[in-house]
Amino acid sequence: MRLWDANGASVDQAVLAFTVGDDPVLDRELLPFDCLASAAHARMLHEMGILRSAELEAVLDALAEARRIALADRFEIALEQEDGHTALELFLVERAGEAGRKIHTGRSRNDQVIAALRLLIRERLVLLGEQIEEIAHLLLDRSETERETALPGYTHTRQAMPSTVGQLLSSVAEGLTADLELFLGPLALAHRSALGSASGYGVPLPLRRERISQLLGLERSDINTLYVQNTRGRLESATLGALHQASLTLGRFASDLIWFSSEAFGFVSLPVELTTGSSIMPQKRNPDLLELARAVPASMLARYTEVTATLHGLPAGYHRDLQRTKAPLLAGLRDVRALLAVMGAAARGIEFDRERCANTLREEIFATDRVYALVRGGAAFRDAYREVKERGADSPVRTDPESSPIEFLAARTHLGAPGTRQEEWIRDRLREVAARLQPNAEGAATARALLDSAAQD
């Protein structure tokens, strides 16, 4: 029974299913964070004199238990309870009686869900950020090993200039560093307290909103109560936007690995656990995991679309349309977690065929080197370019045709060029960005401690 049902209106089950949507499932993921937010809220109610000490204790104990059950994925939410927030209130009423009936003082489900979502997003983004950092370091490790492994550098899928395997691996690591930087935007917005906005217009009680913020390890509280409600779907979309960017970097790397591991290129072999067989062709080993990874950006775009298009045209304040932004957010977080697992396994397990890589460079890939030989001899670039072009790209550039591509790479000495020592530079930037996620990580620990300590009492 929902707490605010119309008197006796018989609720058609099919319609209820649509109303409720996937909330009973999705809210199992959200519930542990609702427990934390509720714990801070309860403490504030106690400090305001609304919950007595014993009541507070009973509520915190019940919340700690609810959180334990939910983290073990055993908190059942009945269809009639509609969502996890109602289920949690009923749980508290059952365990803590009168105190449970007081917990909703000064809040609405509307700010309760926003509060829980922000805590969830903060914790998840911090975790995904750490995994991204780890993969980037791993790629830099491997880049160091493959710094002199010559590889054709491609543009337009054609051989362009000499490059190295290390250059490719480092490029992904630097890309992930930039992606991580884009986490800071949504993390800043998640690092603020929503509670006290109620359904968007506050309540006639002297709530201490900044105190809740402090208890939850948040940077501060949002101000305008209507603004808080209008953030619904917005932090979600900013989060999905940031995750989309990371998926683009990794999806593109997956694309490289798929092609480079095909018979046509043969540069790299994939760890067997990232491949699967065929039901009809006994010889096949397919790069299925990397193909699924390559497809993740399309799903992230779809989720970003779903959340933002839902907002189009809505006036201010809460509308039930916004409920439908929860599923794409949670699915997006889950997908990126899996994507990172796969691409981490790829970064660890791929093996390069150094000989094949080096032997694939064609003579004409050195044409630009010939241009620059003329430039170093004093020719204007465009004249040198024309001269080489007219001579024909096939005419040999290497005086000694046995000379190794690595000699050509050695002529590229500027910052970030293929073959140069660049990994440590990138690591510095990576660590710098990662350090900026620390306050969020610490805030998340503060919030968790709210119920960990209760649990220990």
Place this chain on the structure above:
Amino acid sequence: MRLWDANGASVDQAVLAFTVGDDPVLDRELLPFDCLASAAHARMLHEMGILRSAELEAVLDALAEARRIALADRFEIALEQEDGHTALELFLVERAGEAGRKIHTGRSRNDQVIAALRLLIRERLVLLGEQIEEIAHLLLDRSETERETALPGYTHTRQAMPSTVGQLLSSVAEGLTADLELFLGPLALAHRSALGSASGYGVPLPLRRERISQLLGLERSDINTLYVQNTRGRLESATLGALHQASLTLGRFASDLIWFSSEAFGFVSLPVELTTGSSIMPQKRNPDLLELARAVPASMLARYTEVTATLHGLPAGYHRDLQRTKAPLLAGLRDVRALLAVMGAAARGIEFDRERCANTLREEIFATDRVYALVRGGAAFRDAYREVKERGADSPVRTDPESSPIEFLAARTHLGAPGTRQEEWIRDRLREVAARLQPNAEGAATARALLDSAAQD
């Protein structure tokens, strides 16, 4: 154990989860159709001499049983089985032994899944089409009753010209008729057989592809085997596109009902089962179901995006990326089914406040009538327009200020104008379009009969 696993490669569970995705859940929905396709395939194998009569019988019995279990949503697909197609083959091997080990002759999972998807799409679109037709007729019934219920006609959310409630209801019905017409495109593509394409390059066996097509009640077989593989994700997106259109019509009608049932308009009251309460404000009855309906188009756009963006840039043939097009298709079909249930309930249950509707028309809404009075008197339209504009829109147009809006509507006599008898015209077109879905409905019945008769044997 999957049938084509690499020898002894230990498969990491997390990676497996990503590989498998939601297939074990999604395929429970697909499996009944895979059973039908497999039954037709088995009959063809028998006719080719590959399955003996007793083997065919054993296979058909097992397929009928699998279908029954799956329709009851009790067919369990283990994570290690990876997908429903493998699970079904294992089920057949278990029940029918040697015959089960023959069932995959002349096909691949790749064409098996396309075949099952087409049957599913055909059956679902036919069913949704019938529901759309029903709602359209319902709206026309109500339009007849409300043909003379005056209502302000709005453009730009401002009162524009006099209209009627019936005009609004009929407009939705005609809109649904057009939407239904757009079902014909994907239905035509779903009405063709995919089997025999194997993994895209056929097999060295004299398969009788047209025979399978006939057994499944399909219009004909596709030809080029590689083309068949390239349809993966394409029929799905064409289907989602058509469903998106229907959701736009109904989402927009939901938007009208949300606003018209608000205190500010007060034209219509909603059936109580389409509203819910608030956790904090005891007085609230919110139009939640209609808000969720309004949001469906955003989700449909997202699903269309997910499926088509997955295809961008892929070369010909199957890639595992395509697996990820299954979930958005099934979710889209499910959402539109719920949307139709809600909007059907709305079409039945809304009640109009005729007095309030009529009383809301403001004097200036008749300004265009005044222009046309001058036009009927011989003035050029643009001159009449200027004259009325200069006089000021507020000056009365009705000589008798007690005259009813219905008198003004009576002057609108042309085809489809507010207040005219138009419902029967729209019904004719609706029936005409609905009749064009019949061959698909009959084909679906033919396919179902393949195992219904087996079940009866």
Place this chain on the structure above:
Amino acid sequence: MRLWDANGASVDQAVLAFTVGDDPVLDRELLPFDCLASAAHARMLHEMGILRSAELEAVLDALAEARRIALADRFEIALEQEDGHTALELFLVERAGEAGRKIHTGRSRNDQVIAALRLLIRERLVLLGEQIEEIAHLLLDRSETERETALPGYTHTRQAMPSTVGQLLSSVAEGLTADLELFLGPLALAHRSALGSASGYGVPLPLRRERISQLLGLERSDINTLYVQNTRGRLESATLGALHQASLTLGRFASDLIWFSSEAFGFVSLPVELTTGSSIMPQKRNPDLLELARAVPASMLARYTEVTATLHGLPAGYHRDLQRTKAPLLAGLRDVRALLAVMGAAARGIEFDRERCANTLREEIFATDRVYALVRGGAAFRDAYREVKERGADSPVRTDPESSPIEFLAARTHLGAPGTRQEEWIRDRLREVAARLQPNAEGAATARALLDSAAQD
């Protein structure tokens, strides 16, 4: 000066630019169709007794002239005129005086723009459809020539089974046939008359809407006037959806050609006019045109998104938001026209390196043939599969290692298999679909004749 400006309100230029948008440019493309719709409207006004014979003649002459100027892209629309519809009315007033001031009788800009858009869409889709048909026939011609050119058949970018160049080319042709079939949906909706809906609520005049429909060579008139207004953005999105599908087929073929023409594959060479050079690397010839073609589906998805997301949440009737659906429609039509030009040139100009194609087939690509050899000998498929898999995919399948892939292809005899004569079957279906576009082509000719004959008088 717009005809309905507020008295003396000074209009800020920047705001005007936003209001007007790109209409002065876009409407140059729409204007020739507005002239046709206006000609039919004028004839109806004459038959209703509103325009006298001389007035009709003056209006038709002016419309014919406006159309000629517009088709030559010389019809200037001033920023203050806001859009082409106003500009046209002012043009008529200037040329035909009183008759020009009568032309807007019984219509609104709202139905005027819908009417013109439908005529434009009908004509453009017919034209694009004819080009698609031509490309498909061209591909089938080339498929006949390359029917025995062996090519590895790929799945997951790995060699899967033997195929042919012809199989690839025919698959695209059959794909285009299906795409063309999806044109029929939007074409059916474009083949209906919108005029007489005015701003959505009709007018108090006995308009003859069906007569206009007949004059414009349309199948019939829409009925409900509000419905007509609600189609704005809808036909546009259905059209973009159909074009998106065609772009997916061709974009994917472009992707194949890009990879197959790279050094890594070397199967095909591109016509030089589809490639460009590099500003820095003298040796490069890049497949730029095909890359641009590959990117078109992303743009089509964006346009579909723009149009449909604009509609989300809007209540019934016209809103200015809808103006913004015009640009994506016209851009989409233009892009697909260019895409067809490029892919037509590619279909004509590509040359296959038959030897390289055939030599690239690896021994293990025949593994499935070995499985089927066992099947033909009586083994159950799954047992045969296991046996071949255990033996190892590398062990030779060809008893005579000099045997040609074509011998293996010869064993594939079923409908649509690689190497079979399938082109004529596909041509039949192509012609059948193309024939269904004929009524639209004829209707478009009827509409054009409205002013061609006027011009000749």
Place this chain on the structure above:
Amino acid sequence: MRLWDANGASVDQAVLAFTVGDDPVLDRELLPFDCLASAAHARMLHEMGILRSAELEAVLDALAEARRIALADRFEIALEQEDGHTALELFLVERAGEAGRKIHTGRSRNDQVIAALRLLIRERLVLLGEQIEEIAHLLLDRSETERETALPGYTHTRQAMPSTVGQLLSSVAEGLTADLELFLGPLALAHRSALGSASGYGVPLPLRRERISQLLGLERSDINTLYVQNTRGRLESATLGALHQASLTLGRFASDLIWFSSEAFGFVSLPVELTTGSSIMPQKRNPDLLELARAVPASMLARYTEVTATLHGLPAGYHRDLQRTKAPLLAGLRDVRALLAVMGAAARGIEFDRERCANTLREEIFATDRVYALVRGGAAFRDAYREVKERGADSPVRTDPESSPIEFLAARTHLGAPGTRQEEWIRDRLREVAARLQPNAEGAATARALLDSAAQD
């Protein structure tokens, strides 16, 4: 003549148009930034000894002139020149001879375009950010004036709790503050130098990449050359994502104003310059500008989609597909600029009907206040809620029915509640965020000075 054309290949004009796309138009916007980047590049070439002093001077003079012409929108780019980068090189060759033929030393069009785009994005985002800040302050000014103007607070488009006009205005201001914060992500990525990456693999010359970065007022240089190329389309999409967020805030506010200015609400009147008339209905004043503003988020979503979907599936390095990301970026920047102009005009010009606002509050909007009266008396919230609900929402809550809504608002004293003094708090946060855009603004000034000083010499 492009500089790298194939010898004598006749280039079909239609194909050329597709190749070139809108570049000749779009690049007029990009060219002033290309001039700045080229100036820094030239200085570095001089410091490396490649350009002599006189050559540098000639190049800088020519660049300053090109920038002046381009800023006046008079730099013509011929279709055969293909893009602005080539046109600029040809311009330099014409003006500076040999020095012009040297300018392309050590770069490629690929890094040239990225460099110019970053400078453009930095400058535009700074400018748009300043406008957002200005609008937010304006809204806070107006919020102060309307702090006690009672307004129904809505959820689900139903009256929920008492609020104020000031609360609505402040909520938008705080929303814009958060949006501005999301500008910091793309601004950080734009604040880095791309030059020296050439076509992704560097060049065999000792380029001083950090020096260029310094000259352009950028924070630092990116490192890995391939990474730089892979940012193409990425910064663009991150920028569009941030702009999309701001458009969502303003589009939603536009939606509120559209509804609140309709006859049904009547809370606010719009400045006449934001409305337009109707071609058929003389009485209409439509909120066209706000409707166009409401539609902008749909366009921003489309542009984000176009850019990111283009990237899906691409392997590393430059592909011509990426050219198509330029148009949506520039269109998005332009649209948001117009959106800000319109919404700034709205923020300034709207007038509230205070009496109508206050009189619209219905008795039941105070139901929650009654609940809280019981809570303050000691009742548990849920019990109080039930009691009020059972009594019926209509029973009066106000003992003195003449009491003003403002008395109820006075009971809401917590942070950010309606009626509280919150504007100064929001201003503080706004100023804090705006200050973080300063380094970008200063960097942009540094870059501009590169040619301003040259111009003054």
